Amino acid sequence: MKVSIDILSGAGRKTAAAILVTYQASHESREIRLLLDAGGSLEVGEDKGWNQPKNLDAILISHDHQDHMGGLLDVDGNVPVYATQEVRKLLPTHLNLQTLPVGGMTLIEGIEVTTGSAGHSFGGVWLHLNIGEGVYYSGDFCLESTLYPFTMPPKARIALLDASYGLYDNSLEEGKQSLLSFLKEEKSLVMPVPQTGRALEIACWLTSLDFHDWTLGEDCLSAETALASPIEGICADARPVLECIKGRQFDFNTKVILCGDPDGVSGLAADLLLQPETYLPIYTGHLPEHARQAISEDKAHFVRWNVHPRKQDLKRLINHLGCDTCVPLFHGMKDLQEWQTALGPSVTSQTYIEKTYDINS
Ligand SMILES: [Zn+2]
Structure with missing residues (x-):
C-alpha cells in the first residue's frame, strides 16, 4: 500500500491550506485522491497559490475560515465536498456537499475518516484517515478553548499540524489578563473578531466574570445557535453561561462591542473603526496592514486570544499521536533544528511525503 502527501499550500507561512493525499491499497490499481481543505488567500487581491488537482475523489473541509475553505469558490461542482453541518451552511452553494459528523467515522471512497472537535471554531474538526499507519490533519486547533472542545484523536504515524503561532508558548490566561486592563479605558472597545470563532467565546468569558457590559454583533454566532448544536460541538461547562446570555439583543451602548469582520475591513467593525474618538480597537x-499601522501609532492595541496551539500543545499532541513524521503548518520554519529541539525528531519541513507499507489493507 502506498500513501503520499503533497502539501500544495500551507507550508512555511500563514497561507491558504490545501493538502493532497493519495492512497493506493495493495490489492487495488486505482488511486484514491483526497484534498484536505481548499483555502483561499488571507490578503485581499492575492492569489490563493494552488490549483485544483486533477481526478479528485473528494474534498474534506476542516472548518469555515477563509484560509481553509475560501478556495472552494473555484472548485468544480461535481467533486463531493465533505464538511460538518455547521460548516456546510457557510460554503458556496454550487458544490456537491456531503456531511461529516463533528465526532465520528465516515467512509469516504473506502477510507475510514474519523473527525473530532478541534477546539478552534463552531463545527470545526480535525481529520484522521485510517490509511498506512494513520494520517492526521489537525486543521486549525486549540487546546485552551472553554467553548469549543478538543477531542483527542486516534494515533497516527503522519501528522500535519497547525502551528500558526510557531513556538509561541504563552497561555490564553495571560491574554485574558491583558484584556481586563483595557476595560478601564474611557472609550468603548471595539473588538473585530471571527464571527464563528472567538466572538461568542469572549462573550462567555466576560459573562463568567460577572461583566455584562458587552454586546455581540448580529452576524456573530449566537448563544441560541451554539446551544442547538450537537452535544460534542460545545463544551458542557459552557452551556450554563450560554443559557444565561441567550436572547440578548445587540446594543451600541456597551463597553465592549464584539463584531465582524476579524480584519475590520467590512461589516460593523469597519464602520466603528471610522469613529476613533468613540471606539478603541x-x-x-x-x-x-491597517491594523499594524494603527497599533504602531498607539491608536489600537493587540492582545492575542489563543485560538491556535502553543508549543506545549503541539508537544502534547505529537506525544499522543506517536507520529514519526510531523509537518508543522502555517508558519515559517527557518531553523528546523530549533523546531526539532522543541518538539522532537519527528518534525520535518518536507512538503512531500511518500510511504510504502508492507501490510494488507
Ligand atoms: Zn481557523
Whole structure:
C-alpha cells in the first residue's frame, strides 16, 4: 500500500491550506485522491497559490475560515465536498456537499475518516484517515478553548499540524489578563473578531466574570445557535453561561462591542473603526496592514486570544499521536533544528511525503 502527501499550500507561512493525499491499497490499481481543505488567500487581491488537482475523489473541509475553505469558490461542482453541518451552511452553494459528523467515522471512497472537535471554531474538526499507519490533519486547533472542545484523536504515524503561532508558548490566561486592563479605558472597545470563532467565546468569558457590559454583533454566532448544536460541538461547562446570555439583543451602548469582520475591513467593525474618538480597537488575531499601522501609532492595541496551539500543545499532541513524521503548518520554519529541539525528531519541513507499507489493507 502506498500513501503520499503533497502539501500544495500551507507550508512555511500563514497561507491558504490545501493538502493532497493519495492512497493506493495493495490489492487495488486505482488511486484514491483526497484534498484536505481548499483555502483561499488571507490578503485581499492575492492569489490563493494552488490549483485544483486533477481526478479528485473528494474534498474534506476542516472548518469555515477563509484560509481553509475560501478556495472552494473555484472548485468544480461535481467533486463531493465533505464538511460538518455547521460548516456546510457557510460554503458556496454550487458544490456537491456531503456531511461529516463533528465526532465520528465516515467512509469516504473506502477510507475510514474519523473527525473530532478541534477546539478552534463552531463545527470545526480535525481529520484522521485510517490509511498506512494513520494520517492526521489537525486543521486549525486549540487546546485552551472553554467553548469549543478538543477531542483527542486516534494515533497516527503522519501528522500535519497547525502551528500558526510557531513556538509561541504563552497561555490564553495571560491574554485574558491583558484584556481586563483595557476595560478601564474611557472609550468603548471595539473588538473585530471571527464571527464563528472567538466572538461568542469572549462573550462567555466576560459573562463568567460577572461583566455584562458587552454586546455581540448580529452576524456573530449566537448563544441560541451554539446551544442547538450537537452535544460534542460545545463544551458542557459552557452551556450554563450560554443559557444565561441567550436572547440578548445587540446594543451600541456597551463597553465592549464584539463584531465582524476579524480584519475590520467590512461589516460593523469597519464602520466603528471610522469613529476613533468613540471606539478603541482591540485586535486579538491576524493583523492586516491597517491594523499594524494603527497599533504602531498607539491608536489600537493587540492582545492575542489563543485560538491556535502553543508549543506545549503541539508537544502534547505529537506525544499522543506517536507520529514519526510531523509537518508543522502555517508558519515559517527557518531553523528546523530549533523546531526539532522543541518538539522532537519527528518534525520535518518536507512538503512531500511518500510511504510504502508492507501490510494488507
Ligand atoms: Zn481557523
